[in-house]
Amino acid sequence: MVATVLALKFTTVRHQLQREWWRALLLIGGAVWSVTLVPMVWWAQVRLGFEAADVRASIVVLAAAVCIVGWIVVPLMVTGLEDTLDSARFATLGVSATQIAPGLTIAAFLTVPALFFGAMFTLLSGSWRYDGVGARAIAVVGGLLTVAVMVLAARVAVAWSARAINDRRTRGLLLLSMGVGIAVLGSVMWIGLRDGLEAGLEFTVPVVAESLARTPVGAGMYAPAAWVAGDTWGALWRLAMMVAMVVLLGWAWKDSIAHALVHPLHRGGGRRRRADAVLGGVGDGQERSPARWWHSSGPVRAVRARLLVSWATDARYVVAAAGVVALPVLFFAVAMPVLSLETRWAFVAPVLLASSIGWGRHNDVALDSSGLWLDIVSGARGREVMLGRMQATLVWALPAVLIAAVGILAWSGRWADAPGLIGAAVGTLGATMGVSAVCAVALPYRTAGPGENPFGAEVGSLGASFLAQLASAIATAAVLPLMTVPFFLSLTVHSGWGWVAFATGLVLGAVCFTWGARAAGSLFNHRSGKLIAAIT
Amino acid sequence: MSAADATEVVSHPAAMSLRGLTKRFGSTVAVAGVDLDIPTHSFYGVVGPNGAGKTTTLSMATGLLEPDSGQALIHGIDMWTQPALAKPLVGVLPDGLHTFDRLTGGELISYAGLMRGLPKATVRERRDDLLAALDLDAAGSTLVTDFSAGMTKKIALACALVHAPRVLVLDEPFEAVDPVSAGAIRRILQEFVASGGTVVMSSHVMALVERLCDHVAVVGGGAVLAAGTVADVSQGRDLEERFVELVGDVSDQRDLSWLRQSSR
Numbered sequence: 001m002v003a004t005v006l007a008l009k010f011t012t013v014r015h016q017l018q019r020e021w022w023r024a025l026l027l028i029g030g031a032v033w034s035v036t037l038v039p040m041v042w043w044a045q046v047r048l049g050f051e052a053a054d055v056r057a058s059i060v061v062l063a064a065a066v067c068i069v070g071w072i073v074v075p076l077m078v079t080g081l082e083d084t085l086d087s088a089r090f091a092t093l094g095v096s097a098t099q100i101a102p103g104l105t106i107a108a109f110l111t112v113p114a115l116f117f118g119a120m121f122t123l124l125s126g127s128w129r130y131d132g133v134g135a136r137a138i139a140v141v142g143g144l145l146t147v148a149v150m151v152l153a154a155r156v157a158v159a160w161s162a163r164a165i166n167d168r169r170t171r172g173l174l175l176l177s178m179g180v181g182i183a184v185l186g187s188v189m190w191i192g193l194r195d196g197l198e199a200g201l202e203f204t205v206p207v208v209a210e211s212l213a214r215t216p217v218g219a220g221m222y223a224p225a226a227w228v229a230g231d232t233w234g235a236l237w238r239l240a241m242m243v244a245m246v247v248l249l250g251w252a253w254k255d256s257i258a259h260a261l262v263h264p265l266h267r268g269g270g271r272r273r274r275a276d277a278v279l280g281g282v283g284d285g286q287e288r289s290p291a292r293w294w295h296s297s298g299p300v301r302a303v304r305a306r307l308l309v310s311w312a313t314d315a316r317y318v319v320a321a322a323g324v325v326a327l328p329v330l331f332f333a334v335a336m337p338v339l340s341l342e343t344r345w346a347f348v349a350p351v352l353l354a355s356s357i358g359w360g361r362h363n364d365v366a367l368d369s370s371g372l373w374l375d376i377v378s379g380a381r382g383r384e385v386m387l388g389r390m391q392a393t394l395v396w397a398l399p400a401v402l403i404a405a406v407g408i409l410a411w412s413g414r415w416a417d418a419p420g421l422i423g424a425a426v427g428t429l430g431a432t433m434g435v436s437a438v439c440a441v442a443l444p445y446r447t448a449g450p451g452e453n454p455f456g457a458e459v460g461s462l463g464a465s466f467l468a469q470l471a472s473a474i475a476t477a478a479v480l481p482l483m484t485v486p487f488f489l490s491l492t493v494h495s496g497w498g499w500v501a502f503a504t505g506l507v508l509g510a511v512c513f514t515w516g517a518r519a520a521g522s523l524f525n526h527r528s529g530k531l532i533a534a535i536t
Numbered sequence: 537m538s539a540a541d542a543t544e545v546v547s548h549p550a551a552m553s554l555r556g557l558t559k560r561f562g563s564t565v566a567v568a569g570v571d572l573d574i575p576t577h578s579f580y581g582v583v584g585p586n587g588a589g590k591t592t593t594l595s596m597a598t599g600l601l602e603p604d605s606g607q608a609l610i611h612g613i614d615m616w617t618q619p620a621l622a623k624p625l626v627g628v629l630p631d632g633l634h635t636f637d638r639l640t641g642g643e644l645i646s647y648a649g650l651m652r653g654l655p656k657a658t659v660r661e662r663r664d665d666l667l668a669a670l671d672l673d674a675a676g677s678t679l680v681t682d683f684s685a686g687m688t689k690k691i692a693l694a695c696a697l698v699h700a701p702r703v704l705v706l707d708e709p710f711e712a713v714d715p716v717s718a719g720a721i722r723r724i725l726q727e728f729v730a731s732g733g734t735v736v737m738s739s740h741v742m743a744l745v746e747r748l749c750d751h752v753a754v755v756g757g758g759a760v761l762a763a764g765t766v767a768d769v770s771q772g773r774d775l776e777e778r779f780v781e782l783v784g785d786v787s788d789q790r791d792l793s794w795l796r797q798s799s800r
Contacts, residue, residue, distance in 0.1 A: 272640070272677040272678055272679075273640050273643070273677055273679070274677050276640075276642055276643050276646050276660075276663075277639070277640075277643055278639065278643040278646040278647045278650065279643075279646045279650075279656060279659060279660060279663075297653075298650040298651075298653060298654075298655075298656070299650055299651050299653065301650070302646070302647050302650035302651055303651075305647075306636055306638075306639060306643075306647055309638050309639060309643075310638050313638050314638050368634075368636070369634045370632075370633035370634045371633065371634035371635050371636045371637070373600055373628070373630050373633050374635070374636065374647070374648060374651065374695060375651065376599060376600055377598055377599055377600065377623060377626065377628040378623065378648070378651035378652055379619070379620055379623045379624055379651075379652070379653070380619050380620040380623070381651060384651075449634065450634050450637050450638075450681070451637065451681060525619070528599060528602075528619070529596075529599065529600065529601055529602025529603075529616070530602055532600060532601070532633070533601065
């Protein structure tokens, strides 16, 4: 069965790559790029070889911890995890988890990232070459067990998260636990590095590394150091703990497969909604609201109402909304303490949040998958469709950005900078959303469809989306100075620039938002006959 | 639409005219120059084997897929150069595409109505009428993601009908639909045609086409093999027989002796 499952995987991948040859190029490009990192890792292990064993152990333990966090967080918040052999697809074949789990597990290890990390951690074991064959052998085993923990932990995290996010009872719990995790990580970084990077590296980091070395996160990497120190038992129990962890994760992974085989993806769960959310969000055309823009035409309001339902209930949208906090939190909780940046740098976080939200919408249209047909056949509705989509995002994005800005102002106590910060953050949101709207129509790429695993990804999909992501990132970077330079001047030259930043941010943000909706809408009409083929 | 345009629409003899439509996917020619005139006020069946190019042709005719070349005219209006005029004339039921499945059945109809520019009160009235007529009352408040295949088909049909189009283009409208609902759909479509509308319907079920349609086109290999009234195309024989003659029978009719229960 292992051979059958592996053959299925490679045949499927081959067909995918044959269908879209450029995916193969990008996959090969990724592999080549990985290979180019080998000299750097080689140099690192040579340098590490000259360090004292305890210093060397601390460094590799921390490196392993960062990699494990990355393996778990990146698929959940950024890329998704390659799921050519999504276990749910075996549900109709009448096979058991016991039959397919070994094949699926081996397949999980035969991916470019898993092979790359396996090779890198094996290479790193070379740093123990001067400590005898025993230490070297333990380093190899410990390193490979650590990679096994990474690969399996990522699978289990994605499987559990997909289950939780598709269940509205546990969705809130998942998001809450992600928030708590981020808060804990941030607090640890602040406490560990509050006295500066050097003091942190000298005192806190070794303590953290020593603690991690007693857990499955770093035990495998620390085992050779224990062996070298003459603590044979310390080396053995660490390796035994790693083996136990791999077995435990393997069991959890198999359990997830078994669950997927007998639980078709949870959809609406029989939920009913009596009130018509689409008609309810639409006036009767007689309103005298001053916000005529908001009470725009019926199609705009219909699209807005539909997308608001998606933002509230569709796992893919919920995951996207949760993912936007990653960059600003990393900056605020990790980069700032590590680089010992002064308080004013914290103002970057709300601007980063705004740009993350805006840039994150660069493939927005593709989330409708082939459901887009209803918008396309309804007429030349591009402008209404795009404006409605953007308004729905704005409903939660604008309050989120304002709350972040006010929160940072309260934290820093620099209320005098409020106009500039709010102008820069709101302007950035409007500008990046405008740019992304155009990208979403001009360069859409395939993504998880309705009802599919929001954390799933196809082979080469990261590379496939690279062009669109790069183009939208460059365009975003090009418009950002318009919003941020006046604010920067208010912090460095004269506080009066703050009000300039406020005015330019609000005006230019609104202009970019509106222009983006119009341009994207015209492009939508022009490309309507190509869009479904491009995103399915 | 201007008065002149409206007059043009009414007076044009063909509800849908396809001229030299072609579509290629990589090295595969899916549609190779389809020419077809579908008379106004007709119930037109489009039949063909799997992979014949029916869905691709209908997608190009309804604005969902851009043709490599050729024209799709709806009452004389080019779908691809004047989509804002052509699309309001057509109601579309595609096959095998997603729907906005986080909406309830009722909300999806409302959405389609609003996207067609109907006033809120009209949308509400037609939504309730369609839910009742298609036996979807209970499904009106259920999320589309929880619908069965047949219910999804019916709700998509309701979306195609909500703006009272002049031409209905339906890809496999009876697939997965139960007999009672199928009867209701048949009645709705027959009344639509009787009132002056035009239905273009693809199907694999010859008996259904013979029973409902007055015209039929047989499509194979991306081209129209025969088209005209059902009587003309079937040439006095059973339509299924004529269909097999036109598209060719299965070349390798292998005997699956291992499948027989008695051989165990």
